[in-house]
Amino acid sequence: MHMNHDPAAAPAETIGFDHFLAVDIRVGTIVAAETFPEARKPAYKLLIDFGPTIGRKRSSAQITEHYALEDLSGMQVAAVVNFPPRQIGKMMSEVLTLGFPDEDGKVVLFHPSVPVPNGGRLF
Template structure:
C-alpha cells in the first residue's frame, strides 16, 4: 500500500464498511515525549495513555518540525492501536499516531477539538 501526502491525489479505491471497522482508531493523551536521535528522520518517542482498558502505548512520530515536547504533553491524539508493533531501530512503536500534511508536508496531528475520555474509539 502506498500512502501519498499529495492533496491532489485521487481518492483511494472503495473499501467495504467492514474493512473500516477492522481499523481500531482510539484517542489517547500524550503523557511523555522523549528525543529519538537515532531515527533516520527527526522524530519523537511518544508515550500515550489510552485509558484503563488499553493502558499506555508508545509511538515514534516524525513531528519535530511543528511540535516541541512542551506542546505535546497533555495533548490528545488519534492513533491506530491494532497494527502489529513495528521495530524502528532499537525502539518498538506500538501504535500509529495519525496526522495530516500541512502545506509544506509537515505532519499535523489529528486531535479532537474538545477533551474526550482516553480510549474512545473513532466511528
C-alpha cells in the first residue's frame, strides 16, 4: 500500500461513504513501547489496548523523531484495526498506527485531545 506523505499532493479520488466505513479506525492506549533495532527505518514496537472487544494489538511505528519511549506509555492513539497483519522484521504488526507528517515528513501521532474510551470508532 502506497502512502502519500506529500502535504501539497492533490486530494485522493472521490469515494463513496461505504469505502470510508470499510476502514475500521479505533482509539487505543499504548500500554508498552520498546525499541525495534531490527527495523529497516528507526521505529518502536508498540502494544496498544483497544478495550475488551478488540483487545491488545501490536504495531510498529516510525515515530522516533518526536517521541521518547518513556513518553509513549499511557498515550492514546488512533489505528486502523482491520488491515491484515504485516510482518515487519521479526514482529507481526497487527494494526496501522496513524499520524501526520510534520514539515520534514516525520510522523506526528494522531490522537484525541481529551481522553476517550478505548475501542471507540472514528466517525
